[in-house]
Amino acid sequence: xxxxxxxxxxxxxxxxxxxxxxxxxxxxxxxxxxxxxxxxxxxxxxxxxxxxxxxxxxxxxxxxxxxxxxxxxxxxxxxxxxxxxxxxxxxxxxxxxxxxxxxxxxxxxxxxxxxxxxxxxxxxxxxxxxxxxxxxxxxxxxxxxxxxxxxxxxxxxxxxxxxxxxxxxxxxxxxxxxxxxxxxxxxxxxxxxxxxxxxxxxxxxxxxxxxxxxxxxxxxxxxxxxxxxxxxxxxxxxxxxxxxxxxxxxxxxxxxxxxxxxxxxxxxxxxxxxxxxxxxxxxxxxxxxxxxxxxxxxxxxxxxxxxxxxxxxxxxx
Amino acid sequence: xxxxxxxxxxxxxxxxxxxxxxxxxxxxxxxxxxxxxxxxxxxxxxxxxxxxxxxxxxxxxxxxxxxxxxxxxxxxxxxxxxxxxxxxxxxxxxxxxxxxxxxxxxxxxxxxxxxxxxxxxxxxxxxxxxxxxxxxxxxxxxxxxxxxxxxxxxxxxxxxxxxxxxxxxxxxxxxxxxxxxxxxxxxxxxxxxxxxxxxxxxxxxxxxxxxxxxxxxxxxxxxxxxxxxxxxxxxxxxxxxxxxxxxxxxxxxxxxxxxxxxxxxxxxxxxxxxxxxxxxxxxxxxxxxxxxxxxxxxxxxxxxxxxxxxxxxxxxxxxxxxxxxxxxxxxxxxxxxxxxxxxxxxxxxxxxxxxxxxxxxxxxxxxxxxxxxxxxxxxxxxxxxxxxxxxxxxxxxxxxxxxxxxxxxxxxxxxxxxxxxxxxxxxxxxxxxxxxxxxxxxxxxxxxxxxxxxxxxxxxxxxxxxxxxxxxxxxxxxxxxxxxxxxxxxxxxxxxxxxxxxxxxxxxx
Numbered sequence: 001x002x003x004x005x006x007x008x009x010x011x012x013x014x015x016x017x018x019x020x021x022x023x024x025x026x027x028x029x030x031x032x033x034x035x036x037x038x039x040x041x042x043x044x045x046x047x048x049x050x051x052x053x054x055x056x057x058x059x060x061x062x063x064x065x066x067x068x069x070x071x072x073x074x075x076x077x078x079x080x081x082x083x084x085x086x087x088x089x090x091x092x093x094x095x096x097x098x099x100x101x102x103x104x105x106x107x108x109x110x111x112x113x114x115x116x117x118x119x120x121x122x123x124x125x126x127x128x129x130x131x132x133x134x135x136x137x138x139x140x141x142x143x144x145x146x147x148x149x150x151x152x153x154x155x156x157x158x159x160x161x162x163x164x165x166x167x168x169x170x171x172x173x174x175x176x177x178x179x180x181x182x183x184x185x186x187x188x189x190x191x192x193x194x195x196x197x198x199x200x201x202x203x204x205x206x207x208x209x210x211x212x213x214x215x216x217x218x219x220x221x222x223x224x225x226x227x228x229x230x231x232x233x234x235x236x237x238x239x240x241x242x243x244x245x246x247x248x249x250x251x252x253x254x255x256x257x258x259x260x261x262x263x264x265x266x267x268x269x270x271x272x273x274x275x276x277x278x279x280x281x282x283x284x285x286x287x288x289x290x291x292x293x294x295x296x297x298x299x300x301x302x303x304x305x306x307x308x309x310x311x312x313x314x315x316x317x
Numbered sequence: 318x319x320x321x322x323x324x325x326x327x328x329x330x331x332x333x334x335x336x337x338x339x340x341x342x343x344x345x346x347x348x349x350x351x352x353x354x355x356x357x358x359x360x361x362x363x364x365x366x367x368x369x370x371x372x373x374x375x376x377x378x379x380x381x382x383x384x385x386x387x388x389x390x391x392x393x394x395x396x397x398x399x400x401x402x403x404x405x406x407x408x409x410x411x412x413x414x415x416x417x418x419x420x421x422x423x424x425x426x427x428x429x430x431x432x433x434x435x436x437x438x439x440x441x442x443x444x445x446x447x448x449x450x451x452x453x454x455x456x457x458x459x460x461x462x463x464x465x466x467x468x469x470x471x472x473x474x475x476x477x478x479x480x481x482x483x484x485x486x487x488x489x490x491x492x493x494x495x496x497x498x499x500x501x502x503x504x505x506x507x508x509x510x511x512x513x514x515x516x517x518x519x520x521x522x523x524x525x526x527x528x529x530x531x532x533x534x535x536x537x538x539x540x541x542x543x544x545x546x547x548x549x550x551x552x553x554x555x556x557x558x559x560x561x562x563x564x565x566x567x568x569x570x571x572x573x574x575x576x577x578x579x580x581x582x583x584x585x586x587x588x589x590x591x592x593x594x595x596x597x598x599x600x601x602x603x604x605x606x607x608x609x610x611x612x613x614x615x616x617x618x619x620x621x622x623x624x625x626x627x628x629x630x631x632x633x634x635x636x637x638x639x640x641x642x643x644x645x646x647x648x649x650x651x652x653x654x655x656x657x658x659x660x661x662x663x664x665x666x667x668x669x670x671x672x673x674x675x676x677x678x679x680x681x682x683x684x685x686x687x688x689x690x691x692x693x694x695x696x697x698x699x700x701x702x703x704x705x706x707x708x709x710x711x712x713x714x715x716x717x718x719x720x721x722x723x724x725x726x727x728x729x730x731x732x733x734x735x736x737x738x739x740x741x742x743x744x745x746x747x748x749x750x751x752x753x754x755x756x757x758x759x760x761x762x763x764x765x766x767x768x769x770x771x772x773x774x775x776x777x778x779x780x781x782x783x784x785x786x787x788x789x790x791x792x793x794x795x796x797x798x799x800x801x802x803x804x805x806x807x808x809x810x811x812x813x814x815x816x817x818x819x820x821x822x823x824x825x826x
Contacts, residue, residue: 085511
């Protein structure tokens with residue numbers, strides 16, 4: 001087990017290193033730089049050059065990369081080239097919107113996917129199961145942005161129950177208002193992600209139904225359905241953990257679009273704004289943190305799998 | 318991009334200014350600069366005013382960062398210069414009690430007001446002014462450095478007097494001192510200007526909640542007339558609709574840069590008075606004069622004739638037509654509408670003459686500018702056989718491609734700076750416009766000592782630029798401001814570059 005964790009840990013670190021190089025290099029293909037933006041259109045080339053120098057933008061790429069990574073190894077995500085503010089501090093601040101949004105979205109997705117996915121598997125071949133499956137397939141194909149707009153039309157414009165956009169200026173000091181403003185965005189992501197997850201739960205359940213241990217249980221006198229519910233579904237739980245890891249990545253990507261649509265001051269919107277202003281050090285660190293987050297979740301999922309599923313352990317060790 | 322040694326510029330950024338103004342854009346002008354007074358009640362000296370704005374500054378370091386969003390809130394409220402400008406862009410004394418210009422136009426002598434102190438309590442002396450201006454002159458990364466290119470010496474004969482000597486007369490020098498270049502900072506100050514301040518203005522910085530608001534508190538030791546508000550909060554609301562909603566639900570007292578399309582909601586509520594303010598925003602449709610096919614004067618003329626400017630202003634919702642490079646708030650303005658009558662038939666004829674009956678052009682436009690202008694242009698140009706492709710880009714990309722590399726055919730941005738005619742006298746500017754006669758007239762206008770004669774020279778130069786069809790000026794932007802009846806004295810004109818709060822009052826209820 002320890003050997004497995006170490007191997008996976010080493011892979012995780014390698015993954016982070018490779019991502020950092022890719023992030024750093026791809027951002028350099030953008031036209032335009034932050035020095036010109038700070039200096040403005042009335043500035044002389046000397047002014048822009050002086051700014052570029054003071055921001056370290058004229059240093060060779062390896063030096064810039066080294067300075068960035070060196071800082072991160074010391075726990076310093078750097079400072080924004082534009083505002084001079086600490087990137088870490090701002091990430092934490094914006095996470096107060098994005099993390100609750102992600103958790104709410106994930107909860108909604110699970111509340112939809114698990115019961116209805118199992119139901120749809122159990123009812124396979126009957127009209128109820130088929131319609132559930134078709135509905136899920138349709139919803140999963142809906143673009144998040146369109147789903148968001150539809151929800152706004154219904155719940156904000158027609159019914160007037162929830163705010164169409166924005167986050168209270170008072171933040172979480174007014175918890176109810178903050179929660180309300182996250183509800184529509186979370187529903188938007190949750191429904192679409194939930195529909196995708198539903199189809200996975202369905203197929204995992206059906207697969208479990210075909211497993212030997214379920215058949216054995218059925219042979220012992222349980223009905224097929226009883227066998228599935230008592231023995232098959234716990235096994236499904238494990239595969240859901242795996243997919244959830246992927247789902248979290250999906251929610252992060254989804255939040256970029258959703259925060260834009262609902263003007264939520266979260267990480268996704270900050271990222272878009274920072275790319276727009278070419279605040280590259282900030283964008284680098286933000287992307288690396290997000291990548292790291294997804295990789296770490298993958299790592300945890302693997303470890304959990306490895307611990308819980310004896311078959312896998314046998315294969316690796 | 319490159320420098321023009323003759324051109325002087327106001328050191329304001331357009332980069333961010335443009336962003337700000339992308340928002341402010343439209344709105345009708347006209348009207349007087351007097352503050353609007355709608356309040357019959359008694360002003361409350363402990364009032365707390367909340368002002369809704371669109372664009373937040375990226376940091377507070379006005380010495381190194383350009384941008385209207387920054388100047389708008391900091392200049393005159395937190396930081397002050399020897400001189401400042403009124404809402405209609407006239408220069409007036411601020412820290413200086415008086416100023417004198419020598420008959421040869423080379424020596425400026427300022428006498429300071431008494432009792433000026435920085436917010437940390439230190440008294441301001443002429444030595445602080447000298448040190449601040451020396452920095453502007455010697456440090457290229459400081460805003461206004463190019464405007465100080467013609468400064469020969471800065472000295473302080475005594476503690477109340479500052480003397481600046483120029484190498485040659487400069488009609489714009491005093492005006493440039495009203496911008497960031499002229500602000501006075503404490504000598505050897507260690508304050509981190511990106512997040513804190515130590516100015517001399519009637520307000521001090523209380524708190525900056527990045528991404529949301531900036532709060533000021535009255536400075537009770539202020540040397541001049543003290544502010545009549547105890548506290549001011551600038552609330553940043555980037556979305557127009559959200560801003561109107563915030564105003565309607567009572568959480569802000571003043572909303573600036575109201576979208577003309579949303580103004581009726583505020584009017585209908587009956588809770589707001591709306592003012593329309595003039596600006597120096599020139600909505601500029603730039604032609605790449607240095608590159609085919611726009612190096613052909615007939616093509617440029619045809620494009621201008623094809624645009625229905627009146628209809629465009631109507632579509633935008635506010636603002637006035639503008640047919641030349643100088644807006645009405647700047648010296649040298651003249652109504653040049655007779656040069657560009659709306660005449661699609663003539664436009665077609667000119668294009669035929671130029672052999673460009675089927676012309677494909679690309680318009681590069683920063684993405685934050687909405688779609689109205691581009692739509693009107695596409696449709697107007699289509700009627701004369703020009704098909705326009707609209708290329709929406711991020712502002713940083715615009716700066717790189719259009720502004721720095723001059724790689725474009727048509728471009729649209731709002732040039733917000735006052736007195737920026739010098740760009741037309743700079744052949745290296747992205748317009749690619751090179752006319753020695755204009756450059757000569759501009760140089761003369763700057764060297765001219767008499768302001769009226771100087772303005773006249775600018776007028777002549779501006780006429781030539783428009784006759785050459787160096788660009789099209791689609792409209793002169795205006796800015797709409799809504800405020801509740803209890804607020805009075807809130808500035809009306811030019812507020813996308815200055816919001817001087819010292820005269821603003823609010824009643825108790």
